[in-house]
Amino acid sequence: MPVIGVIGGGQLARMMIPAAVALGIEIRVLAEASDSSARLAATAVGDYRDARTVLDFANGCDAITFDHEHVPQEVLRALVAAGAAVRPGPDALLYAQDKLLMRERLGALGVPMPDWARVESRGDLAAFLADHGGRAVVKTPRGGYDGKGVRVVGAADGADDWLADGPVLVEELVSFRRELAQLAARRPSGEVRLWPLVETVQRGGVCAEVIAPAPHAGDAAERAAAEIATTVANGLGVTGVLAVELFHASDGRVLVNELAMRPHNSGHFSIDGSITSQFEQHLRAVLDWPLGDTSPLADWSVMINVFGALPSERIASALGHQPSAKVHAYGKGPRAGRKAGHVTAIGDDLDDVAYRARAAAAHFDV
Numbered sequence: 001m002p003v004i005g006v007i008g009g010g011q012l013a014r015m016m017i018p019a020a021v022a023l024g025i026e027i028r029v030l031a032e033a034s035d036s037s038a039r040l041a042a043t044a045v046g047d048y049r050d051a052r053t054v055l056d057f058a059n060g061c062d063a064i065t066f067d068h069e070h071v072p073q074e075v076l077r078a079l080v081a082a083g084a085a086v087r088p089g090p091d092a093l094l095y096a097q098d099k100l101l102m103r104e105r106l107g108a109l110g111v112p113m114p115d116w117a118r119v120e121s122r123g124d125l126a127a128f129l130a131d132h133g134g135r136a137v138v139k140t141p142r143g144g145y146d147g148k149g150v151r152v153v154g155a156a157d158g159a160d161d162w163l164a165d166g167p168v169l170v171e172e173l174v175s176f177r178r179e180l181a182q183l184a185a186r187r188p189s190g191e192v193r194l195w196p197l198v199e200t201v202q203r204g205g206v207c208a209e210v211i212a213p214a215p216h217a218g219d220a221a222e223r224a225a226a227e228i229a230t231t232v233a234n235g236l237g238v239t240g241v242l243a244v245e246l247f248h249a250s251d252g253r254v255l256v257n258e259l260a261m262r263p264h265n266s267g268h269f270s271i272d273g274s275i276t277s278q279f280e281q282h283l284r285a286v287l288d289w290p291l292g293d294t295s296p297l298a299d300w301s302v303m304i305n306v307f308g309a310l311p312s313e314r315i316a317s318a319l320g321h322q323p324s325a326k327v328h329a330y331g332k333g334p335r336a337g338r339k340a341g342h343v344t345a346i347g348d349d350l351d352d353v354a355y356r357a358r359a360a361a362a363h364f365d366v
Contacts, residue, residue, distance in 0.1 A: 001026050002287055005058055007048050008067025009036030011330040011339065012263045012279075015271070017041050019280035025287070029067075030057045037330045038067070051078045058084045063286045065240060066262055069096045070143075087188070087239035087286045088261045095236055096261045099169045100141045106256060109235040111228055113256040114247070115172040119159065126156035128170050138162065139169045150205065174255060176247040180214055181266035182225040183278060184242045185294075186233040187285040195274060195294045197225045200245070200266050206339075210303040212269045212296070215350065217248070224254040232259065241282045243267060265305070265339075270294070272326045272344045273301030298346040300353045304361035309334035310341045318343070318363035325360035340364075 002025050006013045009031025017040055020027035030053070031042035046053040048071050055078060058064050063085040076090035095102040103116050115132065119125045129136055138159045140149035152173060153159060162168045179202060183195045196213035214221075229244045243264030245257040267278035276284075276292030284291055310329040318327055322345070329341040341364075345357035 002062045003028060003060060004283060004286055005030065005061035005064045006038070006041075006067055007054065007057070007064065007071055009033070009038040009042055009045075010067045011037045011332070013038035013067040014040070014330060015263070015268075015328070016279045016283060019277060019283055023280065023283060025283055027283075028057070028061060030054065035333070037332055039331070049075065051075045054079060055082055058082070063087050065282065065286045066093075069093055069261060073097070089237070089239065092236045092238050093261055096259050098141050099139055099258075100167065102259060103169065105236065106232070109231055111231055111256055112224075112253060114174050117170050118167050119163070119170045120167045121163065122156045122160065125153070125159055125163075125170060129154070129156065132172050135173045137171045137173055139171070141167065141169055148205075174247045175250040177250055178214075178248050179257070180217070180221070180225060180246040180248050180254070181210075181264070182229040182244045182246060183264065183267045183270075184229040184233050184238075184244070185240065185278070185281040185285050185291055186238050186242065187291060188239050188288045190234070191291050192230055192233055193276075193281065193291040193294050194226055194229060195267065195270060195278070196296060197222050198266055198269070206305075206307075206337075207265045208305055210266050210269050210301075211350070211354070212273060212301040212303075220252070221248060221254050228254065228256060232256075240285045241267065241278050268328070268342050269301040269303040269344055269346075271328065273297055273303075273346045296346075298353075299348045300350045301344060301346045302350075302354045302357040303342055303344045304357050305339055306341045306343060306361055306364045307338060308336055308340055308364070310364055314363050318360040321363065322356050322360035325356055327360065 005028045007030045013029050014037045027041050028043040029038045029041045030044045044057045079086050117128050135154045138153050179200045181200050186192045198212040199214035200207050201209040233242050241263045243260040247255045263278045270277045275295050326344045343361040345353045347353040
């Protein structure tokens, strides 16, 4: 039985467990706390930033993968030096950890993205604003997610607090029709598989809804997204699932916004809506097994994120009113604004599918 070690005990590690069981894979999790979302498979609790803790955890694992991208480079490289199969490896994860390095590398690969610059001073930001209509998006290079570490600025002093800690990334404020995401999976031998391009709906900087496939995307956008994801996966040597978050710009361009080298919120629909889910595919890729068919099981899938809590009585109510919907709870304690689970519906009529998914998710509104 192959053994995969997952660093991080969040919901992504949790959702790898059923896929691992089905494939006959032993999954072990290094969790941050004993009450983590993935506690069902948590064989160790410890600090992923401590090399000794991570090395001890990796002992006996055939491959190491991740629930998040935050493991320090020195820890990742210590794993590689010890002979661990780290997938994705540090040379790939580097570009998911640092947005400035990501922009530089994507530029070298010729991947389309917003105009951007490295900003080290108020003067740098003033110059960029002057060249881009007086408004821009500023991002911290590391640590931002779900709208954190991102702000729109219209003045040269708009990033002074972040600049005190070092350089920041500034990007043009893209006028876009909508946001898209292209998921791909790549295994070390080079095989790449893609899921259909999806539309992501953001509220408050956080993904609230995913529609698969993206309605009325058009052949040009679908080809562009597929080419971008394949170029990035191969160019960075990614192993496992890669999520490329995209802007579908008002002028028709498809531009890279962010990268994630792990299963991703935009791919949760695949658990119920695809022949091979992103979680099964990730495990296959990590072991360099043949990748699975990513074809949809129905014409449409709609996934709705649920925030705060999923009390069992509300799960029962949602299932009673929408028996064709699927509810996925993450086993987390209640907290306002926290992703606590998601609901998915699939079918052949988008309006009906969206209605059923939203109606089920509405049972968790407070």
